[in-house]
Amino acid sequence: MSFDSLQEKIIQKKNPAVAGLDPRPEQIPPHILKEAYGRYGETLEGAAQAVWQFNQGLMDALCDVVPAVKPQAAYYERLGWHGMAVLERTIAYAKEKGLFVIADIKRGDIGSTAQAYADAWLGETQVGGAAHAAFGVDCVTLNGYMGSDTVEPFVETCKRYGKCLFLLAKTSNPGSGELQNLTAGEKKVYQLLGDMAEKLGADTQGKYGYGLAGAVTGATYPEELSELRARLPHTFFLVPGYGAQGGTAQDVQHAFDNHGRGAIVNASRSIMCAWQKTGRDGLDYQEAARAAAEEMRDAIGAYVTIR
Amino acid sequence: MSFDSLQEKIIQKKNPAVAGLDPRPEQIPPHILKEAYGRYGETLEGAAQAVWQFNQGLMDALCDVVPAVKPQAAYYERLGWHGMAVLERTIAYAKEKGLFVIADIKRGDIGSTAQAYADAWLGETQVGGAAHAAFGVDCVTLNGYMGSDTVEPFVETCKRYGKCLFLLAKTSNPGSGELQNLTAGEKKVYQLLGDMAEKLGADTQGKYGYGLAGAVTGATYPEELSELRARLPHTFFLVPGYGAQGGTAQDVQHAFDNHGRGAIVNASRSIMCAWQKTGRDGLDYQEAARAAAEEMRDAIGAYVTIR
Numbered sequence: 001m002s003f004d005s006l007q008e009k010i011i012q013k014k015n016p017a018v019a020g021l022d023p024r025p026e027q028i029p030p031h032i033l034k035e036a037y038g039r040y041g042e043t044l045e046g047a048a049q050a051v052w053q054f055n056q057g058l059m060d061a062l063c064d065v066v067p068a069v070k071p072q073a074a075y076y077e078r079l080g081w082h083g084m085a086v087l088e089r090t091i092a093y094a095k096e097k098g099l100f101v102i103a104d105i106k107r108g109d110i111g112s113t114a115q116a117y118a119d120a121w122l123g124e125t126q127v128g129g130a131a132h133a134a135f136g137v138d139c140v141t142l143n144g145y146m147g148s149d150t151v152e153p154f155v156e157t158c159k160r161y162g163k164c165l166f167l168l169a170k171t172s173n174p175g176s177g178e179l180q181n182l183t184a185g186e187k188k189v190y191q192l193l194g195d196m197a198e199k200l201g202a203d204t205q206g207k208y209g210y211g212l213a214g215a216v217t218g219a220t221y222p223e224e225l226s227e228l229r230a231r232l233p234h235t236f237f238l239v240p241g242y243g244a245q246g247g248t249a250q251d252v253q254h255a256f257d258n259h260g261r262g263a264i265v266n267a268s269r270s271i272m273c274a275w276q277k278t279g280r281d282g283l284d285y286q287e288a289a290r291a292a293a294e295e296m297r298d299a300i301g302a303y304v305t306i307r
Numbered sequence: 308m309s310f311d312s313l314q315e316k317i318i319q320k321k322n323p324a325v326a327g328l329d330p331r332p333e334q335i336p337p338h339i340l341k342e343a344y345g346r347y348g349e350t351l352e353g354a355a356q357a358v359w360q361f362n363q364g365l366m367d368a369l370c371d372v373v374p375a376v377k378p379q380a381a382y383y384e385r386l387g388w389h390g391m392a393v394l395e396r397t398i399a400y401a402k403e404k405g406l407f408v409i410a411d412i413k414r415g416d417i418g419s420t421a422q423a424y425a426d427a428w429l430g431e432t433q434v435g436g437a438a439h440a441a442f443g444v445d446c447v448t449l450n451g452y453m454g455s456d457t458v459e460p461f462v463e464t465c466k467r468y469g470k471c472l473f474l475l476a477k478t479s480n481p482g483s484g485e486l487q488n489l490t491a492g493e494k495k496v497y498q499l500l501g502d503m504a505e506k507l508g509a510d511t512q513g514k515y516g517y518g519l520a521g522a523v524t525g526a527t528y529p530e531e532l533s534e535l536r537a538r539l540p541h542t543f544f545l546v547p548g549y550g551a552q553g554g555t556a557q558d559v560q561h562a563f564d565n566h567g568r569g570a571i572v573n574a575s576r577s578i579m580c581a582w583q584k585t586g587r588d589g590l591d592y593q594e595a596a597r598a599a600a601e602e603m604r605d606a607i608g609a610y611v612t613i614r
Contacts, residue, residue: 149481
């Protein structure tokens with residue numbers, strides 16, 4: 001699905017926030033871990049089973065509050081193929097629940113390999129005369145360090161399947177400026193990557209004015225966020241760094257256009273781990289996650305009116 | 308295993324080449340596909356089974372000619388979790404055969420997520436009281452666009468488990484110069500990433516003088532290759548772009564130090580698809596791959612003497 005579809009879900013739920021699904025074992029309630037380990041042992045399969053139970057419960061609790069989920073591939077890869085199988089199940093379940101799915105994969109590679117990644121995540125894999133969607137998400141994050149020729153296969157696949165992507169521009173981590181804030185040629189590096197997104201998405205703007213190539217720009221750098229919003233009028237933003245990393249509702253308001261559109265803010269730990277603050281050992285993890293998601297929605301809503 | 312171990316295998320086999328395992332279905336001999344599809348259907352499982360048969364046959368044929376293999380994650384991800392399971396099997400089999408394994412994953416992410424990737428590929432995943440290696444390769448490729456703080460978790464994991472990594476510097480694709488050849492601050496961007504590798508690997512030099520952080524620099528840009536060799540005396544190089552992409556033995560000679568050490572050259576299609584040139588429908592894919600690997604070894608050997 002395209003950014004039109006994401007924007008519609010955001011408008012419908014009046015919530016421009018995506019719930020990260022980055023399940024670390026220490027963030028999963030003890031009763032879920034206990035049951036999974038009891039059944040499958042302290043194995044990668046056991047851990048994957050716990051992740052699945054947790055993700056499913058979170059999505060049940062969140063699906064009418066948030067428009068989208070963002071599984072982070074690393075937390076599934078660390079469980080080997082069992083983790084990847086649970087990632088497939090998680091994606092399928094999210095779609096059943098009407099959630100838009102952004103796979104946070106940050107991939108990037110040369111032409112034919114980029115095409116293989118695009119097939120894997122956004123398109124389909126041809127097997128003899130049949131075609132199968134391996135992960136089949138709506139949107140991915142990509143790293144454009146290797147050049148726009150390495151992003152183009154993803155763009156073509158997005159066009160063909162009606163999907164979209166986010167290119168890393170200014171990331172939320174403390175060291176992001178080391179390369180991204182240098183001036184290279186006439187621009188800063190993060191501007192260059194932002195411009196690459198704007199250019200790759202040209203002529204694909206949907207009803208809300210956004211092309212299929214979005215950009216990642218962190219809540220932890222509100223100045224760059226404002227500047228990129230003005231610079232890239234057709235580029236949808238994914239804004240990480242809210243909550244645990246320090247970004248606030250006040251910071252992220254600059255990501256949105258005058259209609260309160262064009263951006264989605266990620267929160268992972270603050271929603272997934274909300275149960276750790278209620279003193280009930282995670283038995284209330286669903287209610288806690290839902291309350292945290294509503295709180296975040298309202299906090300952003302104080303600064304951003306979505307029309 | 309560290310670059311010492313890779314260098315030893317290179318010296319032992321007198322071959323500084325790594326065989327890429329990037330199996331696209333059209334590159335797998337028809338008799339292997341036919342058998343796998345016959346048994347599992349034209350499914351992702353069937354395709355994964357064909358990949359496994361092909362990889363195993365290739366490694367049987369190549370294991371006393373090449374020191375290392377480099378599976379490219381994209382070609383496994385496109386087969387979903389079935390593909391990832393075959394990737395695990397491929398890695399385990401390569402290790403049984405004494406091959407050094409470089410996973411070409413080009414990952415990169417912020418701190419805690421980078422740690423999850425490092426656990427997945429180089430270290431171990433803690434599950435309750437147990438620790439499991441999910442993929443357990445010797446070495447990975449990484450993308451440092453997000454800054455050195457995002458590479459450090461991998462460096463720490465390499466130190467702990469005696470492993471190593473390659474950071475993308477100057478990649479082999481046509482558009483790599485778009486960002487990488489710009490002058491950012493006082494350096495070109497690819498120099499900056501090369502310097503990041505040299506710095507991250509400082510104080511970890513093994514018996515051949517190379518630290519745990521290597522760099523990727525393409526055979527298709529021999530000038531940058533020579534320049535980086537002189538600039539980064541303690542940085543081991545992974546050199547893609549040989550063969551199908553246009554890099555020659557003459558080009559790659561510049562990657563090596565005066566002892567013919569410090570670099571490994573990748574070839575994927577020229578070895579995997581050698582059977583397509585012999586007119587025997589792939590029934591001879593093992594002999595063809597082995598002959599192509601020997602030819603490549605000898606071609607590089609005409610320019611580089613490994614001591």
